[in-house]
Amino acid sequence: MTLEVLLPAGDGLERYRLVGEPVARGTYSPARSRLAFAAAHVVADPLGDNSPGAPAVIDWEHTLEFRRHLWSLGLSVAEAMDTAQRGMGLDWPATQELIRRSAAEAPDGRIAVGVGTDQLTAANRPTAGSDGPHELDAVIAAYEEQLGLAEEVGAQPILMASRALCAAAESPEDYRKVYDRLLGQSTRPVILHWLGSMFDPALDGYWGSDSLDTAADVVVDLIADNATKVDGIKVSLLDASREVALRNRLPEGVRLYTGDDFNYPALIKGDDDRYSDALLGIFAAIAPAAAAALKALDDGDLDTYDRVFAPTVPLARQIFSAPTYYYKTGIAFLAWLNGHQPGFSMVGGLQTGRSLPHLADTFRLADQAGVLTNPELAVQRFGQLLRVGGVDA
Template sequence: MTLELRLPLDGGLEEYRLAGEPVAQGTYTPAASRLAFAAAHVVADPLGDNSPGQPAVIDWEHTLGFRRHLWSLGLSVAEAMDTAQRGMGLDWAATEELIRRSAAEAPDGRIAVGVGTDQLTTAPRPAAGSRGDHSLDAVTAAYEQQLALAEEVGAQPILMASRALCAAATSPDDYRKVYDNLLGQSSRPVILHWLGPMFDPALDGYWGSDSLDTAADVVVDLIVDNATKVDGIKVSLLDASREVALRNRLPEGVRLYTGDDFNYPSLIKGDENRYSDALLGIFAAIAPAAAAALKALDDGDLDTYDRVFAPTVPLARQIFSAPTYYYKTGIAFLAWLNGHQPGFSMVGGLQTGRSLPHLADTFRLADQAGVLTDPELAVERFGQLLRVGGVDA
């Protein structure tokens, strides 16, 4: 059966014929050679008021169903991260319920949860030398509340980068004060989280410096001083050379979890010194390909690893293109095309974060990457969206 659509291109329309071969579906055991977390999105309840500024109303059946899908592929789930729209539509009450529900279903040891401070409202970053709306003690207390939840449900904590801390801190010492306190309290090693401003502009200057070199010094010192309390650090700077340099400075036994959605194949493969484990939003979009590539890596079949991952990189670069923080729209779009949710809607109304031409390019690249698992369904659904948008598909 020939599958075609008329897709937006350069201000006009082109006839596009699907040609990709979907990656074979299957059930996988977790990879032996790498730890791999997919940061999962949430599915909005289509009957709820998920307009901007409203509390999130979640479709729990499909949200949890998507996590079961990831677990079946051997991936672990990074829950309630920025991919789940923390700070972009997902409020704390919904986040708490999400963590509880997801942790209750997770296979042993295969869930980590975001621990942040988003109970606190945060104004834009204040002028240099001044503090934000919340004291360091208030920021610490917010972290502590969420850390207690992670420990209660038995999930590994991910200490998320905090807008409130970035606004309150006036020096690297303020970061050390908060993080040293939290690491001292945690009953198990945590994953730290360094999210660049391309993912969240409110985090510009995190770790107390606008210099990434100085920031790296701060975080390495923090890890060295707390090595027994740090499992690893997730780094999302979209800069492979900077990630490798940081990776090589980490103490033995502390992991670098790549959050680089542009360069993940080479970073996960590693070099003669070290490799990166994975904690990636793009893995939610390319889950079957990620599972197949990791299986090949376990088998020492680097040719298959490269062949499976290579066509996913242009797709990832498209989904995470500037403004990068709208990548969540692409994740939900592909979940909808692949039948993991009933509609293309998002909490906070974020489905409007990308244009139809952008989504058309995402569709093409997803086909070429083999991650449209049911091409006929994908064509039907995207055709519906295009027609609603005024495009004769």
């Protein structure tokens, strides 16, 4: 059956005929050749007050069901990361419950959780309500609280890049003070997290320098001095050559988890000497394709690996286009089109972060990538979106 949908194009609408062949459904075992985490989003309760600035109200049934979907595909879950809207709608009380609920259901060894400092707010700065930075000791204490939760639930910690630390630190030595303390306390190897300013402008100059080369030196020295406490580092700079250069400098046994949602196929494939593992937000949007590609890689079938992943890259570049920090809207949009959540709503009202034409292009590329798993439902739901948006289709 040929499916068609009206999509915004230019100043009007065009009749778009779906051409994609959905990636075959199925269940998969975890990949043998790579570690692969999908950074999962949260589903907003459609009856909750999820307006900007309000505490997050989460639809727990669909949020957890989406994680079961990812696990069934052999992917591990990176929980409570920026994809889950940390610092963009998901507050710390909701984050704690998310981590506890998700960890309680996770298969052994297949969950890592974000450890950050987002419980620090203007209200609890030394001078309440001030715009000044928190003290480093307060940043450390916030990290320690969240690290304690990760260890309590038995999940691998991901030491997230911290806005509060970026604001408080005056030098690379301040970063070393914080990270050395945390790594010394962790009872298991952690994943470090380098998130570029395109994902969060408040992280500009992370690691104590505006120079990415200098920042990389700080990271390499930190890892070398704490190699037994670092499982790996997730790098989200959207710069493949810089990632490869850093990967080649890591001590033996320390992983590079690519967070490059533009160049992941080549980085995961790697070369004869080195490759990247994966910790990616885009894997939540293209989960069936990611699972199929990783299985092909396990089987040594590089042609299939390339064929499955290639059409997902234009989709990823669309979802993560500038302003990149609104990529979460595209992740939730595809989850809605594919029936993983009842409505296109997000905590913090972030569903307004992308325009209707942007979402139309996302629809086209998702179809061409074969990740509209239920095309009939996707067509029906995009028609609903047009009508709600005031388009007579």
